[in-house]
Amino acid sequence: xxxxxxxxQKLAHLSRLEFDAQGVEKMKADLSxxxxxxxxxxxxxxxxxxxxxxMSTEVNVLREDVLGxxxxxxxxxxxxxxxxxxxxxxxxxxx
Amino acid sequence: MLDKSIKDTYELVIGLEVHAQLLTKSKMYTxxxxxxxxxxxxxxxxxTLGHPGTLPKVNKRAVEYAVKMGIACNSEITRRNxxxxxxxxxxxxxxxxxxxxxxxxxxxxGVVPITLPDGTEKEVALTRIHMEEDAGKSMHLAGExxxxxxxxxxxxxxxxxxSEPDMRSSEEAYAYLVEIKKLVRxxxxxxxxxxxxxxxxxxxxxxxxxxxxxxxxxxxxxxxxSFRNVARAIEHEFERQVLLAEAGVEIVSETRTFxxxxxxxxxxxxxxxxxxxxxxxEPDLSPVVISEEWLQSVRESMPPLPRFxxxxxxxxxxxxxxxxxxxxxSKEIALYFEALCTHTQAYKGASNMVMGPVKSYLNELTLSIxxxxxxVENLAKLVDLADTGKVSASVATQRLFPTMLxxxxxxxxxxxxxxxxxxxxxTASILPIVEEVVxxxxxxxxxxxxxxxGLLGMFMGEVMKRSKGKADPKVATQLLTEQLEK
Numbered sequence: 001x002x003x004x005x006x007x008x009q010k011l012a013h014l015s016r017l018e019f020d021a022q023g024v025e026k027m028k029a030d031l032s033x034x035x036x037x038x039x040x041x042x043x044x045x046x047x048x049x050x051x052x053x054x055m056s057t058e059v060n061v062l063r064e065d066v067l068g069x070x071x072x073x074x075x076x077x078x079x080x081x082x083x084x085x086x087x088x089x090x091x092x093x094x095x
Numbered sequence: 096m097l098d099k100s101i102k103d104t105y106e107l108v109i110g111l112e113v114h115a116q117l118l119t120k121s122k123m124y125t126x127x128x129x130x131x132x133x134x135x136x137x138x139x140x141x142x143t144l145g146h147p148g149t150l151p152k153v154n155k156r157a158v159e160y161a162v163k164m165g166i167a168c169n170s171e172i173t174r175r176n177x178x179x180x181x182x183x184x185x186x187x188x189x190x191x192x193x194x195x196x197x198x199x200x201x202x203x204x205g206v207v208p209i210t211l212p213d214g215t216e217k218e219v220a221l222t223r224i225h226m227e228e229d230a231g232k233s234m235h236l237a238g239e240x241x242x243x244x245x246x247x248x249x250x251x252x253x254x255x256x257x258s259e260p261d262m263r264s265s266e267e268a269y270a271y272l273v274e275i276k277k278l279v280r281x282x283x284x285x286x287x288x289x290x291x292x293x294x295x296x297x298x299x300x301x302x303x304x305x306x307x308x309x310x311x312x313x314x315x316x317x318x319x320x321s322f323r324n325v326a327r328a329i330e331h332e333f334e335r336q337v338l339l340a341e342a343g344v345e346i347v348s349e350t351r352t353f354x355x356x357x358x359x360x361x362x363x364x365x366x367x368x369x370x371x372x373x374x375x376x377e378p379d380l381s382p383v384v385i386s387e388e389w390l391q392s393v394r395e396s397m398p399p400l401p402r403f404x405x406x407x408x409x410x411x412x413x414x415x416x417x418x419x420x421x422x423x424x425s426k427e428i429a430l431y432f433e434a435l436c437t438h439t440q441a442y443k444g445a446s447n448m449v450m451g452p453v454k455s456y457l458n459e460l461t462l463s464i465x466x467x468x469x470x471v472e473n474l475a476k477l478v479d480l481a482d483t484g485k486v487s488a489s490v491a492t493q494r495l496f497p498t499m500l501x502x503x504x505x506x507x508x509x510x511x512x513x514x515x516x517x518x519x520x521x522t523a524s525i526l527p528i529v530e531e532v533v534x535x536x537x538x539x540x541x542x543x544x545x546x547x548x549g550l551l552g553m554f555m556g557e558v559m560k561r562s563k564g565k566a567d568p569k570v571a572t573q574l575l576t577e578q579l580e581k
Binding site (some may be wrong): 059069 | 383
């Protein structure tokens, strides 16, 4: 499947990624390959088959509304690239 | 400024999306607390933070709350529910997707009846109600280089109530929000506090020439933190969009933010860019199947709804629409009134008692009806006492009621006797007072006979004073008139 530049641009924007010209070419080739491979699924006859939404046959795996343990504040923040004593810090996003 | 005659050639079309935070103890897909107002990033877990290898699990009560809202709005309840991932990248969404519902929302269709200030009734149709989770909270503080993120709110259960574009004025939108808030509070599924963000509203607003059947391009307005601001934003958009249309400028479908200080809206981003959420079924959650038994048990747990009580108060208790409206504003007051009416048949008197002294006492001390000291049986006795004329209405509310607040268990009749407040309604005891008054003001009597009928009020006041407020006004008026006309 052919991927054009504008599709790559759109996907890059949605994924918050940036590519240089060389990167775009490589990504185009990779994505085409992935999509071609996935296209094999089109050969399967799915007439009358309900879409599969989960791998399990279970239903109603529910939780009662009770409190569990919280992750300690310090542990929660531990892996953040940037933080202070209270908050996760991220590059400024303006709405 | 837009000319009204031009504005009138346009029709305003409004659809509202209301997010209601559910009053569960724990979050939608994990057992962290939903409590508001704690230190940042303390109500978190690996699921909330979207750590790899974690699995969500649906909160049963949140499902039941969504079903309750659906039943209240007469929606069709979807029996087999699946969840969907809505993908977007924003710092307040740790997983990179929100678990929501896309195809097959838990409630399909439905209707919310609204009453406008002039008494007009209208039905606003619902498109759907679906379950989802809230995002974290980002703070963009002035002087800060970074954005600060708190994930306490991330994962708090929400229902999103989506209306059809059925509203045609800001008054209708306001009335709709009032009704939604009343419903969620009656159902006890959301505290309905818009200022604190537990109820949030986005408005889809468009205009079209009157008579046209196609809708105009819609603009979505966000960030209105009160019902009044929703109405203001709608008014502003109406004007702005008509001005654009009149100038021949195409209206762009976009998201705009409302600024409460200026009362205007400003563009946030063009919708086309971001509107690609690439929904797909959430593979981490198994379907939630709502059986007939489950649905029935939720149905049985439903409280009486405001509309039902409103109609009942007018039909069964013969109350005016105004009374029925005031009494059903909150479930607690409505149910208290219901309880009161099982002890007295003087419904209008009971209504006056609740709308007047009871409500002002509660407001003054910011108490809820649960804290009201006078037992309902006793208040009913007071209502009856006034209704049967044993005491006057003003004695009941101004003398007996305040005393009963301090002595809630006292029998009102015994109290009235003790305070010597029983109203005199027999002619024998009132007549001497009337004669006394007539004799005391011969010149006023002459004036009255000469045509100054307005003096009756002065005579009545004198009779009431001399009887210490105990004379039945009806009997006293009759006797006075007889004496004066002699």
